[in-house]
Each structure stands twice: as structure tokens, then as C-alpha cells.
Amino acid sequence: MKLFYYSAAFCLCLAVFACNNPQPKNTNAVNDDKAITTNLVSNNVRIDYTDTGSGDTSLLFVHGWCINKTYWEKQVAYFGKRYRVVTIDLPGFGKSGKNRKDWSTAAYGQDIKNVIAQLKLKNVILVGHSMAGDIILQGAVDAPQNVLALVGVDNFKSVGIASKDSVKDKKEYDESIGAMKKNFKAVAFDWFNKQLFYKTTPKSIRDRILNDVAQADSTIAIAALAWDSNFSESNELMKLKKKLYLINSDYVPNDTTGLVKKNIPYKLFIVHDTGHFPMIEKPEDFNRQLNNVIADIKRQ
Template sequence: MKTLHLLPLAFLFAFIFACNSPQKKINLTSNVSLVSNGVRIDYTDTGKGDTTLLFVHGWAINKTYWANQVAYFSKKYRVVTIDLPGFGKSGKNRTKWNTVAYGQDIKNVINQLGLKNVVLVGHSMAGNIVLQGCVDEPGHVLALVGVDNFKSVGIASADSVKDKQEYAKAIAAMKKDFKKVAIDWFNQGLFYKTTSQAIRNRILNDVTHTDSAVAIATQEWDNFNDVTALLKAKKKLYLINSDYQPTDTTGLVAKKIPFKLLIVHDTGHFPMVENPNAFNKLLDEVIAGLKG
């Protein structure tokens, strides 16, 4: 099932995902592109090291949301950020926008850039994407890091038929008035009381100026099963989640999926930009644990 996951508001709170720091203007070096299945992918490649951090952004935003992480982690590691096809500066010439297609992009990025010892970091929608990328290219991946996602893995809905009907209504609403629906979702479900106005404005500007056809297509129900994929990936799942909405780990425990939950307090859905210092500290902790 879908796990990003921009659903009608009441539905969203049950399903989605599954002190503020100012934004710094950081120049991302080596801004170039590669081609994955005929689609150009814009990326940055910064720093050096035996470990690579591959950062993948969430729905309707772009790779610049990792600027603070690039500046911090590239001092010790190779750091790659990408614009997913359909977003940012990447191409849009494709017809499939599902998790499987995006997972192939992650595999192609790893192979074409020769990445080794990769820590895949996926925000929001990209949680499933990096998970599929790991399933497709397990040999080079050290760990999976989800950022404010996988908040209800393995927890079945009481009425899956109704869920799909509600999901279809959400898609229809987006097709009718994309900007209004997107703004409502973010204002009522993804921002927190501490989210600064500057960050809110930035996100809403990027979301409302994205290609709505692509954005809607990425939200179509694609029957991706995160439990099956996590079991197949055979990697420990690290979750750096905000606590504005709780993370229910009972499904992960029940399915015996190894995980570690780390919490960024008092932020909304974008902890890497809302409190980059706290976020970076927790990701440092994840990497240190891998090396240990």
C-alpha cells in the first residue's frame, strides 16, 4: 500500500508515514546529471570517504532540502543528493511513477556513480523508494534510514475497501484543485506549531509550483507492500521521525523486522530543515552504530 501518503485530512492522520534553525544558503558542488531508464536525474556529489550517504527527498520538493546535511556530512563522507524524476531539475519523460520505477532509479544511481557502503536516507514518500532501491541493489547498501515515515508498518486497516475509496476521493480532489488541496494538507497535517513561517513558505512554494500531473501520479495506489520489502531487504531500519505524529512500531515488532527509532522533538514533517542540528546528530549516531 502507499505510505506517503497524502490522504484526505482525517484519513491522513491515521495513515501518513506511515527549536527551529534558520535555513542556510549552501552551494551544492558537482551539480550534474545521469540518465536512468531514459530519464535525466540531476544530482550533487560532494565529499569523500569509504561510506556514502545517498539522500532522497520527499513528495513535491527537491534535493536542496538536504543542504544542511551536505554541508555537515561531506566533511567525513561522500554525500550524494538527487532530484527524483519529475521533481526539481530532473526529467519528466516517463509514464510510470510508482515505487518500483523509482527503486530502479536508486539502483541506477548507485551503479552509475560507483557508490559503495551506501546509507540510503529517504524522506517521506522516499522511504518506500529507498527501500525498493535496497531490494534491487542490496550488495552495496549498508543501511536504510527513513525520515518521518514508516509510522505504521504492518498495521492492517479495519476496512481496506473504504480506505481505497477514500484514497480515490483524495486523488480526485487533487485533480480538481491541486494547489488548494496540497496547501490544506500541509497546513493541517504536516507542519507543527514550531515550524517557522520561512520554512512553511518555502515548502508551500515548492509544492504548489511542482508539476501537478507528476505529483498526483506518484500518489496513485500502487499496492507496494512495505512489510514484504523490508523482510526481503534484510537490513535494519533506522527511523529518524518527528513526534508531532506518533510512530507505531507494533507492526515492526510483530513482523520481527529489526529497527531503531530515533526522535526529533518539536518539529513537523521536515526535521532535516526544521532542526538540522538535532537531525544531524541522530544520523551521526546511526552511522557510528554501523561502523561500530
């Protein structure tokens, strides 16, 4: 069974709720050092991106569900002074195109592979938030020769931990998705407010996130949540044979017993007292932990 880590809470929260109730102009950043003007296209869909800095190491940041590349602005400003830093809007979100039907993990993994190839990125550290954890994992499996390591951001919190009642979970999940199809904004807001924000999450950040969720294409957003029973995080991580780095909040416990049991190499870094969005809730703490990750990678 595959879902990003908060799926069980998502199912429960939405199930309760259900019972109770022209393309934009290309704004790709031009890097002064390299003057890159690549028109990124993957599976006939244009991908909007920024490309900042230079160096022998590339950081590719991938956002989570219903948000966009601007959530990495603090990381671009900080790490772009020492590395080549690329951020993308996943197809279907932000300023990227929407002209396709496939919003699966496999399709998004191909997008990551295509971005790496078209921008000629070398020594890539993939950083993926929320659902993008599985996306960067798939991308790394598709293009392993270019990837140094994976960095999950508040995800992979229970890899290899099988559900005790996967049939029940699947039924609740399907019911929850049905509720979201009927009232996307209300159900999504309920989910974020009850499960993804923490008591310390500032109102300005809550409002920003909820506004982006409200502006998302609901058909694409729901499709991106699709239950992909063929994708196994633990199997793909073992296949990749690279260390997994995690920069996670601790408002939801991190259960690494599955990683240990599967002999998957990992290292966990914590950003304390934030909700699901540590890179914007505590950017300085997040950047410090990512610095630690990069230092560990370079020691390998």
C-alpha cells in the first residue's frame, strides 16, 4: 500500500467530514552566470522553473501538493550562493502547463528525469516536500546516474510499515476522495487545518497555503492523490541503493522502524515546532539542517 505519510490521517479526517457534510507567459529565471533560457518541456507539457547560482553540485527542489516553487524562495536565496539551485512547478500546478491526463507518480518521475536531462544537471541532490517525496524517488530510480542523494521534507515518516487493515483504509480513502470531488475546497481546507498545520504555524502562512489550495485545479489535485498500489517506497528505495535523508517536523511522529527493518540507509534531521511546511515556517532552521545534509553527502 502506498500513500504519502499522512494518508491515514487524511482518510480519517475526510471520512468524518464526508459523513457530516490561456497559458501564462514563461517567467523562467535567467541565471546571470549561465544565461540559461531552456524551454523545459516534459511529455508535451511546459514546466516553469527558476535556475540560480552555479557549482559542481545541483539542488533540485520539488514542491508538494497544491503549492508551487515559490515555497523554496528562502532556500534559493541561501543555497544559490554556493550551488546551482533549480526549482520547478510540477505540471498541473503553479505556472506549469496542465495539458495532459496522467498525474501519477510514474509520470511525475519522468518529469524529474526530463528536467535533469534538459538542464544538464550534474551531481543532483533531489529535495522533495510532501507528496514530492515519492516523485523524487521515482525520478532518482529513472535517472540514478545523475543523482547523489534524496532529501525528503516532512515525508517518508512510516516507510515499510504495513497497514493492519489496508482494505478498510482503501475503502475510507475512496470515500474521502469522493467527498473531495463534491466539495474540493471545503474538504481540503478541513484536512489542512486539522492535520497539516501546527499550533505554531503563523496565520500568514496558513492563509498563503489555503489560498494556493483554493486556486488549484481540483481535478488535477485529486488525481495527484491517487492511490498507487503498484508503488512501494521501501522497494524503490532498496532498488535505488542510495542513502535517504529526511528533514522532518516532529508534530507527527517519525517511525523509522521500517527503514531499519528493510536495511535502507537513512539519516533523520528534525525541525522542531512546525507543521507540515518547515521550509517556510522555520526557513533558517531548515536551511541549517539542509546544510548538515549536504555536508554528510559530501563526506561519502
